[in-house]
Amino acid sequence: MLLLPELLGKPHHILRHPDMPSEAFADLWATVKAGNKWHGYVKNLCKDGGHYWVYATVVPNIRRGEVVGYTSVRRKPSRSKIEEASKQYAALKGAN
Numbered sequence: 001m002l003l004l005p006e007l008l009g010k011p012h013h014i015l016r017h018p019d020m021p022s023e024a025f026a027d028l029w030a031t032v033k034a035g036n037k038w039h040g041y042v043k044n045l046c047k048d049g050g051h052y053w054v055y056a057t058v059v060p061n062i063r064r065g066e067v068v069g070y071t072s073v074r075r076k077p078s079r080s081k082i083e084e085a086s087k088q089y090a091a092l093k094g095a096n
């Protein structure tokens, strides 16, 4: 588990797990940059090499019609959804 001071001000990709396909993040960024809400399953890396899954909802913060930042709210996904996402991501990784 990373401690909060180690994460503050750091880019999110320090949590990036090698099992995550680039397509998932390309979809995330295209969606939020267009001003829309994205949600999906993300496998994140722990400092000890382990991992944890989140169901993330990423919302663009819009001020005066412009995207000025992003907020991510995470929930614990169910075991069955984790299995489904694992299979989809493995298939995407295999296709590359």
Ligand SMILES: Cc1cc2nc3c(=O)[nH]c(=O)nc-3n(C[C@H](O)[C@H](O)[C@H](O)COP(=O)(O)O)c2cc1C
Residues within 6 Å of the ligand: 011, 012, 013, 014, 015, 016, 017, 025, 028, 032, 042, 044, 058, 059, 070, 071, 072
């Ligand atoms: C609000 C927000 C939250 C994010 N949360 C995560 C996250 O928990 N884990 C992760 O690997 N990437 C997260 N990302 C995506 C990363 O910024 C990054 O695109 C991704 O890790 C892939 O790294 P790369 O773009 O350098 O290839 C988040 C992006 C945004 C806008």
